[in-house]
Amino acid sequence: MISPVLAASPQPSPAGWESVRDDFLAFLVTAGWNLLWVAVTIASALLLSWIMRRLISRVVDHIVLGAKSRAAAEDTRAIDMSPLAQVRIVQRTRTLGSILTNIVNVAIVIIAILTIVYILNPGVLASFTLLSAAIGAGLGFGAQNIVKDVLNGIFIVAEDQIGIGDVVDVGLATGIVEYVSVRVTHVRDVNGTLWFVRNGEILRIGNMSQGWSRVVIDVGVPLDADIDAVEDAMLTAAKDLVREPKWRTRILDKPEIWGLESIGGDTVITRLVVKTRPNAKDDVSRALRKRLKTALDELGVPLPQLASTLLTGADAAQSIRGANPPKTKPQQVTPPTPPRLAWRPKKRGRTDGEPPEGTAAP
Incomplete structure (x- = not known):
């Protein structure tokens, strides 16, 4: 029902x-x-x-x-x-x-x-002006770091400060650059650790892969050693290394002996430098140390110290041009003008001028 x-x-x-x-x-x-x-x-x-x-x-x-x-x-x-x-x-x-x-x-x-x-929903885009204003305010207050990272990354790439495959020191990490984006840079260090460095946090960049590098080796010998003979043996060993086909393309300039660097305790330090390609610095340094050790052993000179040196600070600034500083033209020094006498004897035929008080007349 x-x-x-x-x-x-x-x-x-x-x-x-x-x-x-x-x-x-x-x-x-x-x-x-x-x-x-x-x-x-x-x-x-x-x-x-x-x-x-x-x-x-x-x-x-x-x-x-x-x-x-x-x-x-x-x-x-x-x-x-x-x-x-x-x-x-x-x-x-x-x-x-x-x-x-x-x-x-x-x-x-x-x-x-x-x-x-x-x-x-086509009507949503009609209010996009308000949405863009809100996004701009959010970027202004909450996304400043992202904007900073992006801008800094664009300038880093545009100015060729970093490239994939470069060995760099960015302050926060040191290693090989594996990837560069507009926000972060990937750097892998010698231990295999992959560092993600924000571009906005990079304040200075040390690029070890641009142009050329320099191997600096300090050789320590006893005080009683013949310094001239030691330097000749070191330079000969370095030149023999340059003549080998394996190292000829990796070394860019002839070796130089910068001379006696320091004297401390019972050791005299002599410095040898070689200009190399950036990616061959470590290999040349190892091969050169081996040659120096053999050459000084044949000379009968013991080696208390044989180490590569990384110059920093004032030492690096003073040694940029190495043992060949720029030559300047000598400047002529004009001798100073002799001071004028306060009183001069009057010439013959002149009646002006009387000797000052306390001065005998001529």
């Missing part, structure tokens, strides 16, 4: 049911098209990102291969001696490639998100 209340309640007409059905079908069609366009946007973003990464990779590989082929010229040593060597072009190109890849990925993601938001 049907309740009187249910019987009295209005029942939807067939036309009403058709209207609800049509509205539901229209919603499904609109949602389906929106989802389809969202999928197309995501697929287009992924395809564009892949194309751009492939294009950047092809350009980087083309520049790297070109630099390597040009480095095979006859005057390879002159190319390596230049601060703008081909290896710097390779390292800088790879660094710029990684930076451009990051920028392209971020730009594509932002554009894809805005497109998806517009597809789902």
Whole structure:
């Protein structure tokens, strides 16, 4: 038996049911098209990102291969001696490639998100002005470090301060640069630890892979040793090392004896320096120490001390140009003018002027 209340309640007409059905079908069609366009946007973003990464990779590989082929010229040593060597072009190109890849990925993601938001609700972008103002205020107060990291990273790469493969000292870490982005730099030290250094925290950079390096070896000998004979043996051993084909391309200049460096206790310190390629400094230093040890053993001179030296501070500043300081032209010194006498005897025929008091007349 049907309740009187249910019987009295209005029942939807067939036309009403058709209207609800049509509205539901229209919603499904609109949602389906929106989802389809969202999928197309995501697929287009992924395809564009892949194309751009492939294009950047092809350009980087083309520049790297070109630099390597040009480095095979006859005057390879002159190319390596230049601060703008081909290896710097390779390292800088790879660094710029990684930076451009990051920028392209971020730009594509932002554009894809805005497109998806517009597809789902076009009215949201109408209030984008307020949203951008809020984002700007948030960046001004809460994201200052991120902005600082990005700006500093752009300047570091643009000025070629760091390149992938460089051996650098950034204060917070020392090692080989493995990756550079607009925000962080990856540095792996000699122990294998990977350091993530924010670009905004880098206050100074010491790049050990640009231009050239210098091996500085201090040789300590007893006080009674013949210093001239020791220096001749050291220089001969270093020159023999330079003549070998293995080391000829790694050493950029002839060895130099900077002479007697210090005298302390029972040891006399003599300094030998060799200018090398940046990536060959440690190898040349090891080989040179071995040669020096053999040469001084043949000379019969014991070695209380034989160590590589890293000059810092005032010693580094005074030794930048080594044992060959710049020559200056001698300056002529004009002799001072003799002071004028307070009184001079009057000449013949003149009546002016009388000798001062207390002075005898001529």
